[in-house]
Amino acid sequence: MRLLESMQVFLRVAEQGSFTAAADALGLSRASVSNAIQQLESLLGTRLLHRTTRSVQMTQDGQVFYERCQDLLADMDELQNLFREDSKELHGRLRVDMPLPIARDVVLQRLPEFLRQHPRLEVELSTADHFVDVVREGFDCVLRVGTLEDPSLIARPLGYYRMVNCASTEYLAEHGTPRTLDDLERHQLVHCVLTLGSRPAGFEYEDPGEPGVEKSLPMQGAVTVNNTAAYLDACMAGLGIIQVPETGVHPFLQSGELEEILPQYRPAPMPVSLVYARRRHQPKRVQVFMAWIAEIMKPRLVDGEGEPLN
Numbered sequence: 001m002r003l004l005e006s007m008q009v010f011l012r013v014a015e016q017g018s019f020t021a022a023a024d025a026l027g028l029s030r031a032s033v034s035n036a037i038q039q040l041e042s043l044l045g046t047r048l049l050h051r052t053t054r055s056v057q058m059t060q061d062g063q064v065f066y067e068r069c070q071d072l073l074a075d076m077d078e079l080q081n082l083f084r085e086d087s088k089e090l091h092g093r094l095r096v097d098m099p100l101p102i103a104r105d106v107v108l109q110r111l112p113e114f115l116r117q118h119p120r121l122e123v124e125l126s127t128a129d130h131f132v133d134v135v136r137e138g139f140d141c142v143l144r145v146g147t148l149e150d151p152s153l154i155a156r157p158l159g160y161y162r163m164v165n166c167a168s169t170e171y172l173a174e175h176g177t178p179r180t181l182d183d184l185e186r187h188q189l190v191h192c193v194l195t196l197g198s199r200p201a202g203f204e205y206e207d208p209g210e211p212g213v214e215k216s217l218p219m220q221g222a223v224t225v226n227n228t229a230a231y232l233d234a235c236m237a238g239l240g241i242i243q244v245p246e247t248g249v250h251p252f253l254q255s256g257e258l259e260e261i262l263p264q265y266r267p268a269p270m271p272v273s274l275v276y277a278r279r280r281h282q283p284k285r286v287q288v289f290m291a292w293i294a295e296i297m298k299p300r301l302v303d304g305e306g307e308p309l310n
Contacts, residue, residue: 003043004076007069009036010048014066015095015138017056058136067135067277074283090285091120098143100127101228101248102297110296114289121285129227130194134277140286141276143293145245153275158294159301159309160269161245165203166258170238178241178261181205181217188240189219192231200224204243205265214268243267247300272301 013022013033023030041048048062058066077092098107103125115121126132126139134142134153148155171188178184184203191200203217223239225231232249235242236257252258274290276282298309 003040004073006036006040007073009033010040011066011069011073011138013037013049013056014058014062014136019056063135070138070277077283089120090118090288092283092285093122093124094285094289095124095126095137095139096141096143096289097126097128097132097139099145099228100129101232102143102145103127105248106296106300107293114292118285118288121289134275139276140283141274141290141293143272143297144275145270145272147271148273148275150275152278154278156274156276156290156294158272158274158297160271160304160306161247161300162269162302162306163243163267164246164249164253164260165205165241165243165262165266166235166249166253166260167241168236168238168258169256171235171240172259172261174238177259181262181265184217184219184241187219188223189221190231190234190240190242191221191224192228192242193224193226196224196226203241203265204267205262206268208264245270269302269304269306272297 009022009026009028012025013019016022016025019030019033019037023033026033037049044061044065046061047059048065050057050059104127107125111123115123131144132139132142144155145161175187176183178187181203189200189203193200200221201216203219205215205217207213207215219241221240223234225234231242232244234240236252241261246253249258253260274293276286276290301309303309
């Protein structure tokens with residue numbers, strides 16, 4: 001197997017975390033995939049992958065080689081198509097991740113028009129509720145909501161989500177509408193955490209008397225979820241108060257199924273960013289896709305002062 005093909009096999013094994021899954025995706029036998037990796041490791045003089053009975057993970061050298069492979073294969077892809085008549089057409093695979101509500105309410109509705117403009121592109125869309133490993137899992141870019149903590153990644157800020165506190169009309173009819181923070185002692189908060197068993201933050205808000213200061217008020221709650229869809233469903237079922245981006249619940253606020261409460265104590269606007277690996281070269285298809293995402297997200301976002309983006 002040629003070096004270029006072996007590099008492509010290595011990328012797919014690293015992304016899938018499995019020789020068998022990579023073989024299935026590439027249409028090769030597992031033995032061919034295993035031989036390709038062995039030949040590549042022998043050529044480079046280092047081990048690229050840790051193999052166990054349950055999983056395959058990159059070594060430190062494998063991680064470095066993975067990132068260089070992505071750059072080199074992207075360059076090769078462009079070189080191979082440099083003089084073709086259709087070279088201006090974007091082609092290849094895009095692997096992206098984003099929260100399910102954004103995929104469902106924004107991106108999937110507009111994706112057909114994007115693919116009509118770029119018919120040779122293929123999009124792999126992940127909607128994981130946990131933070132995916134951008135590099136190890138081979139994502140070209142991910143759309144993230146909230147504070148970013150990984151300095152090894154590059155973030156392209158898109159704007160902010162305006163946040164609201166809301167509860168179902170059923171819940172408020174039974175428990176009353178809170179008017180002050182003290183009233184929250186008699187209410188339930190639906191807790192949402194990335195990992196079940198971790199400590200919920202409580203009711204988060206910006207203090208009107210201290211602009212820019214974020215505070216948190218511990219609250220009781222009978223239900224904790226780790227999924228954004230379940231978070232909204234729990235609120236709709238009357239299980240308590242939630243704090244969410246306004247754009248995600250706008251239809252339910254309009255229909256009267258949900259009501260905003262304590263507007264003077266909204267959470268701080270939540271940053272929305274496109275995040276991608278720190279590479280020397282970004283393929284044109286990734287650049288174009290990120291520009292498209294930024295454009296279709298703009299009507300739903302505000303600036304740091306809460307004003308609509310121009």
